[in-house]
Amino acid sequence: MSDRLPGFSTLAVHAGAQPDPTTGARATPIYQTTSFVFNDADHAASLFGLQSFGNIYTRIGNPTNAVLEERVAALEGGTAALAVASGHAAQVVVMQQLLQPGDEFVAARKLYGGSINQFSQSFKSFGWNVVWADPDDIASFERAVTPRTKAIFVESIANPGGSITDIEAISTVARKAGVPLIVDNTLATPYLIKPIDHGADIVVHSLTKFLGGHGNSIGGVIVDAGTFDWSKDGKYPMLSEPRPEYHGIKLHETFGNFAFAIACRVLGLRDLGPALSPFNAFLILTGIETLPLRMQKHCDNAKAIAEFLSGHSAVASVSYAGLASDKYNQLARKYSPKGAGAVFTFSLKGGYDAGVSLVSKLTLFSHLANVGDTRSLVIHPASTTHSQLDDAAKVRSGAGPDVVRLSIGIEDKEDLIADLEQALGA
Amino acid sequence: MNHDAYPDNYIRGILNSVKSIAMVGASPVNVRPSYFAFKYLAQRGYDMIPVNPGHVGKELIGKPFVASLADIGRPVDMIDIFRNSSHIMPVVEEALALDPLPKVIWMQLGARDDAAAEKAEAAGIKVVMNRCPKIEYGRLSSEISWMGVNSRTLSSKRPPAPTQGMQLSLNRTSVGGGHTAAADRAAKNKTEQS
Incomplete structure (x- = not known):
């Protein structure tokens, strides 16, 4: 009998772990x-x-x-x-x-x-x-x-x-x-x-x-x-x-x-x-045990929010490979068919000031320097994560002054869209 | 036997059934891979016999070297060949002249000779190629997992208590836990090029 290959979700729960041989503990003990x-x-x-x-x-x-x-x-x-x-x-x-x-x-x-x-x-x-x-x-x-x-x-x-x-x-x-x-x-x-x-x-x-x-x-x-x-x-x-x-x-x-x-x-x-x-x-x-569930939700939410933003009058452009119009969409279909991830950027017609205003008005999105949290996150890369680059390098790396970065969490997408709508609209 | 992918139970069955292992090409130099494997297997209770005509008169962790399989002078369960692919056939032929025959011929990581394997299997001998018994023991017991190595096993059963300090037992219940297909492809390409 040849060994069956387990699927991704099974590995996410089981790989590397087994009951502790001496105590029988089923969750992995913290060997502090x-x-x-x-x-x-x-x-x-x-x-x-x-x-x-x-x-x-x-x-x-x-x-x-x-x-x-x-x-x-x-x-x-x-x-x-x-x-x-x-x-x-x-x-x-x-x-x-x-x-x-x-x-x-x-x-x-x-x-x-x-x-x-x-x-x-x-x-x-x-x-x-x-x-x-x-x-x-x-x-x-x-x-x-x-x-x-x-x-x-x-x-x-x-x-x-x-x-x-x-x-x-x-x-x-x-x-x-x-x-x-x-x-x-x-x-x-x-x-x-x-x-x-x-x-x-x-x-x-x-x-x-x-x-x-x-x-x-x-x-x-x-x-x-x-x-x-x-x-x-x-x-x-x-x-x-x-x-x-x-x-x-x-x-x-x-x-x-x-x-x-x-x-x-x-x-x-x-x-x-x-x-x-x-x-x-x-x-x-x-x-990691819930990675497959979370990641799919992250991606599904991100796509819905990217679509919402690309239809909004205050938004100049959205850079998200999951959008059919995006220049990376073909590569996304090849390499990442389940979703294009949940971190992306968009730029505002109002430039730097509009970005700062948006960040301050959001109430569910947290303004902080991280990505890949259950919570939705927002940051203005030009003044934070990419601030040590010179202006040309900022633009080259996709972090120009008008760019806002989102990391979409696993909340209900309707609530995230409502938060963005109020912050963009007022 | 499909020598590209061995079921875990085939390997586990071999490692659980053999008691004595003659290692052809064993080195007394304590940084060589054969020395590592020899010592590891000896610590796990196998009756190890170092075979290397270049080192007769010396010992490997207290076991005297013999020059050839014929010189062992008693039955052995398994021949572990620590030589590259081009030196496999003569060793297999030597093994086939033993009486009684060994139960298993094992060729080390990187070594593969399909013609030699066929000859041994025709004589009723089990064959493993391009694997290391130390790595396989560590993998199936899950000891190798302590080094962050993908053991490719999954288990929801409590494994047997450790033996002799913190040595893990081979008698663990597990199923296949994924694969490392890219590494296998790379190894195959390398074998074909050489």
Whole structure:
């Protein structure tokens, strides 16, 4: 009998979790402990030498976090995952495994403003150089590749405008360049898009957003697709060369198709230190159990609200890939047929002042710097999330002065529309 | 047997039934993958025999190396071949000359020789290719989940209490829990290229 493949909703509830062997607890316990006792000295040595699977210290791994890791790996169709303290931490840990000082990576221009900052400013001080490319012009990625390029980075659904990335086309560029494709799948979640099926080698998430889904916990995760050959040309010494701190182990040779996730854990998390609290892991896990239900409602609400806004006289334009008229609608139909996500932007005819006025008049939408909450959220990116970019970069990334970003929650859509109507109308 | 996708019960049945395992190509160097697998399986109670003509006279965690399968001098349940695909056939032929025959021939992760597998299966021997018994043990017991690895198993049953400290038991009830199709495709492409 061959094993039946469970569906997405079943994995969202079960993957990685099982009753606790000693207590029978059915919900995943919060293992709120820093450390784990060893059986004996040899067991300790085996764990430290990476010869055995097991728990040592919560900065390196924790049983609650491990359930979260396996669950996200299963939902994305990856071989393994690593949970970290935030989406930003996930990006640092990934790049630490791939880049040496002086190396480059190519990134899509349309990204979360915080990522643009992290890549262009903080990473520069590590000697990791970002080269920007335009996700609407695939050839710009090819042109950006040099012999020092070690990775390509894109968002599946791009913040803030909700544009859809042609992951397959960019994965072809990555394969030709011999570098891994990293996809930030935060705004889509694997319920809408599974980047690994389209050629991604590494997937990262801010768990803070739709995966956790309730606006209560910061977290991040790295998923290893198990698809990249780290040893073929010596470009990735962290994985292919003997590691002195582990007595000369070669991680790729030893851990095969989940070596990247292990490298992120035993070199990245261990040494950089951005461990996720087990309590946050528990809250995020609980959120993931309802991901398919929530995500569909988020998308259905977002589409209704995008349609309402595009018919409103005060609105200049709506950028939502779920609208038939949107320039990304074809890509949305291909990559994200269940819905185009729930984060999008629109611009007001009244410009900056009208945006500020709208935000102040809304009563159900919360004005704050997050997305992917059960609650509907609103922000003016130019003065907040994207404020550190210069004016040209703001416009390029879809965060011009007249743009308002919404993250649509799972309330009743009629109430959200009524709130927008009163705020726009008066 | 379909050697592209083994049912979990096939693998679990093998790991639960064999007692002795001869590892061909075992290395005494403690950072080599074969050393890791050898030690892990020994800790889980398997009677492990290291086979490597280059290391006769040495020991691997206290077990003396033998030069060949014929030199073991007693019946073995499983031959675990830690050699690449081009070196599989001679080992299988050596195994087929044993009396009694082994019950299982296992080829390590990355190793696959369909002709050799066919020959062994014709003699009534179960074959596993391109898998690691350590990883499979860790996966089916769910120990590997502690490292965030996708075990591809689901279970609503309370697993047996841990054995010997925190070692998890193989005797856990589970069903298939998803797949890693992209990784399998990548591995297949790599095998075809090489």
